Amino acid sequence: MKTMKTKTYTFYWYKRTSQDNVNAINMDIGKVNKTWTMPTEKEIDLYAKYEANRIGAFKYEEYTP
Helix, strand or coil: CCCCCCEEEEEEEEEEECCCCCHHHCCCCEEEEEEEEEECCHHHHHHHHHHHHHCCCCCCECCCC
């Protein structure tokens, strides 16, 4: 049986509204943790990169409790 790997990443994005162009100082930052289990760590890392791009995250990092 093949061993599966599990990793959690934290994603950060700017919560944008139509007023952001006028008042860029008050942009809120959203944050969410997502966990995946896949056959290899490399697959998880690539999927995290894809997910960051998909949701428009400006930053993502491996979650460490």
